[in-house]
Amino acid sequence: MADPSPIRLLLIEDSNIDAMFVTRLLQSNPEITFEIDHATTLADALVLLREIEFDASLVDLHLPDAVELEGFEQIRALDARIPIVVFTGSDDENLALRAIESGAQDVMAKGHVTGQMLFRAVRFAIARQLKVMGFKADADTDPLTGMPNRRQLESQFVEMHAAAQQNHQAMTLALFDVDHFKRVNDAHGHFIGDAVLKEIAKVLLDSIAEGMLASRFGGEEFALLMPGSDIEQAATLVSAILEKLAQNPLTLDSLTITVTASAGLIAVKDGESWGTAYIACDEALYEAKTSGRNRFVINSRKPYPGTARI
Template sequence: MTERLERNLQHRRQVLRALLWITVIAGIIFALININRGVYLLAALELIYATFAACLLRIVGSTRHLGRWTIVFLLPFFCIMEVALLLPQSSFTVFTWIQTIPIISYLLLGKRGGFWMSLVFISLGVVAFNVRYVTDDSLLNLAVIANVGFSSLAVMLFSHIYERSRDDNERRLIELAGTDSLTGLANRMRLGETFRNLRGQADRSNTALSLVVLDLDHFKQVNDRYGHEVGDSVLQRTAEALRSRLRDSDLACRLGGEEFALLLPGASLEQAAGLADELRMRLEQTPIDAGRDTITVTFSAGVACLGEDGDSLSELLKTADRRMYEAKGGGRNQVVAAGQQYALSKPESILDKCSE
């Protein structure tokens, strides 16, 4: 999510920078033209705003308040367009600038901000155009209003549809990039991103944050004996068991192969170990059909807690992984946390319970 926000920010910086350059160049050119035409008010506004745009160009690449500066720039910018449309000496072609408002708004403000900014200024622009250029011919008035209104609505509608589609597609691509395709769980990339967010929350609220690393016991033997299709079913069943017990705030992740991780905000080391043990028992009590046989799945797990076992994800993963191997070495089918072993049922191979 952080990377997505940064990409969006850089995209909007580039769009705003392009708009500022257009404002500087067009502002100077139109100011000179309007001075020669005697439209001094509009020329003064254009020169002032060209100068303002030039000043913004110096900070747009580095400011931490890009959203605020965007609003500060756009509001007077669009107001000048409306004023220009109302001036007696101005040309009706000014309205072509009014119709760029939805495109500019959606590119710089996103779906919600773009909608409201467009709605306000497009409505004002249509009203200003009708006040300025409507004739006494009622049928002609109707045609003018219809042309201006529907063309403006079309530009706004297409801009909104495009921005919504772009936003949805980007969200979907990010979701796919952070999801394991086989199990539907988060992958290691999303684990890292989520940990950064949850760690900040844990620091601010002084609450616990625990990590569980678990590895299925004797999983290679399942693949060798029953094939990868059954092995995939075992992984998917494990993922379902993890999802069914976790809270919305928890994160279940597949690290790779038969190794999984659980990120548990607000859970102490003991609470996380207890949850892992409950998941272990639940999975063990749900055998998987493999033709004429049934497979009982078990796992070994290690638990680590933020602060006690490290301050970074890599440190917690290293500690939890070491404890998971302690559980493996102690006979499998158990959970180990800080040297504390949650002694469980008699350790058995994942294949020992086949065909019971």
């Protein structure tokens, strides 16, 4: 029986021909869908890893900006959770062994691989890494902030929404996006950018009440599920979070950085799916970003004075 969940794969390969070959091999397998992001350099791969949560990575050891295991080790340093399959044109058995000893789940030679072999290698790498990292708990956790990730958020949305309806309670959803986050990375580097994301995660986690769920949604986006809170209560909390961020500059490595965020907010409707709720909330977030930032917008989907500025 086919697994309905697609596998999000980061393919790090400097050869476009080899990348097309690998993509065709994986997408020819009828058992599962692969969503593949392709990076031709280590630098591009590290940017994608900071922005997107991948299920696995397929890594060429010979990249233009990384020698042998250098790229592999930088990926592991950024995200120790991600399963890695090394894909190389080299027949160097010693290099392959070093890759395995450094944490690679498998090593495959480009000239000796079939679609089924590659498919099994990726699937088994994911299964082995989940076991190494602590099974499902780590699969549901953002490795940078320690917060629940998008996978857990979507799962918990279904459970929390069902419980809220059963108890005749309201539930609200907020999406946060850090304003001008690219400027922080460009000015101070990704290390400081990562530290900023960790501090924002701490503000969110410190602000929520028991029963709520704060999550890193991906990149510089965060989400907040608030069962038992109506739109007015949720608006008060979201406003307080934005105000706390704006009025408390972060001190990181002798740097003082003022960070603001924008947010979208909705009241989840009875019987509403995650996909529909997310789209409505993302529309409100987009309006907050385009109307000046450092504010939230409520997509009430009915008449409501739904904007507030911090």
